[in-house]
Amino acid sequence: MPTNPAQPLVLFDHVTKRFGLTTAVDSISLEIFEGEFLSIMGPSGCGKTTTLRMLAGLEEPSEGDIQLAGERINNVTVSERDTPMVWQSLALFPFLNVIKNVEFGLKMRGVSATERRQRALDWLERLEIADFADREISQLSGGQQQRVALARSLVTEPRILLLDEPLSALDANLVVRMQGVLTKLQKELGITFVYVTHRQSEAFAMSDRVVIMNQGRIEQIDSAKGIYRNPATRFVAEFVGANNILTGTVIAADELIEIETPAGRFKCAENSDHTWSIGDTTSLVISADLIRLSTSAVNETNEMACRFISEEFVGSIVTVLAETPDGADFRIQLQQRELSELDLNVGATIYVRWDSHDAHLLRDTT
């Protein structure tokens, strides 16, 4: 059934899930559209997996409605939902061989033996594991098992695929390769992927939109870039990327907002429609990779003298850890080559500065 493009494929309408006294998901509202790759990211216990399980029908919402293609599915049982899931543990059937695993969903739908074998084989071919069709699951490598799990979920040609941290058991190289497989597949099929993970690299690399959850609530929904550059809350600013956060009070609100913090006074060009007034408490967020560093002062606005503490080498990029005048940590990311030219000693005074347009003010400071 075709849906109106404006109508979301999935709708969470003020959905709450309680387990006894704990609230795992706290009144979330979320729209997921046809054909998008949406990631739900957050620390463990933030409610991301519970959200996914409610969509699959494995948990029943305590309050609120979940709609799939415009229909309320709160009372539809798991087996009648057609929301296949790729599990963190993969949950392949160990007593069935590869092709029988893939055929399972078709068998449950009463597809004839010859047809389901053919369709399963097509999927194995598409995922480049047709050679292993008659092998036992235990004879496959982790990456191959991953592909079997994908084929098993996709064989029924669903409109939506749920993925619950499917790459967490793989080693780093394989993760990157499987990310490629997943994005390519999603583009080709044009179906909706809902991907739950706690890893920023996975969510950012693959998703059209990312949902950040914390303590059962949604903190922000935006593109990866939006979340990285414009974190909406302090939690997001701290959870995502390498952000420096300076808390202070608004002392001037003209074209540029000026704030006073224990580390000094800084100016920020606020581009949101929020109107700031003098005396507001706020936090200034400045991403570590947008900061310039030198050994002498140039007396620009947004300049601060810090003490060099250490450097952390991660390939071509280094993260410098410095201490602000009031003793807080401050991070700067720059090219390894640039840092070695500066030739810094521990304890040396360094000057950091940034453009007023690169900083970002947070409304909530809790």
Add this chain to the structure above:
Amino acid sequence: MIRAKAYDGLFYFYVALVFVFVFLPILTSFVFSFNSERFPTIPLGHFTLHWYTLAFTDADVWDAFRVSLIVSVSVAFIATFLGFCTAYTDYRYNFFGKSAYLALSLLPPTIPLVIMGLAMLALLARIGMSGKIISIIVSHVVLCSPFAMAIVRMRLAQIDPNLESAAWNLGASQWRTMREVIVPFCAPALISAFCLTAAVSFDEFAVAWFVSGLNKTVPVIILEILQGNTDPRINAIGSVVFVTSITLIILAQIIYMRKSSRKTLTGF
């Protein structure tokens, strides 16, 4: 190194001694069942199948084997089914009084057999069910189900907890999942439980003696012959019983070990 080797040697010797202690009486009976002499003495006489021929020309012995076979096969079916149901309930559900439920379902083997036999006789006589083949079956089911449950429970402990949800998620109803996922996953344990409960029922004497009445099982008839006089037929029948039971038990072990040694969890 030398000391460690010496300890190892000592340990193997000790284990061997335990085996001799356990199996020597059975072996003796086995050897004398082929001995021509009427009394178990050394030196041995010549090799003979006389006692086997004698034992198995006796209609009572045949009857006993027939009863034992019917009983043990029925018991194996029922006890394995009950054991599976109990183990699955334990795996799948949490409910008030679960530990009491578990304790009760594992209790029967801890009750002394004589007491169990007596209690069974008292109950079955009262409801008019004593002295029949079914009375032996009922009593043995009570005795054997806990073994079946323990075996299936061990198997279910190895299951990936998402396996059932994965089947539902792929469109299988709860019953279909039971048939397509849980039972196949437990198959090695079920076969093994079947063999083991059959073996336990086949050798069980005390309870069968109380409730069997005229439908004697093999262990019961052995005692009856023994009470008459020393008769090497006992050795012959005993050897057959022993070979049957040990075959079933070894079979159970092999099936369980081989099938479940295949990796049971995937992904990790």
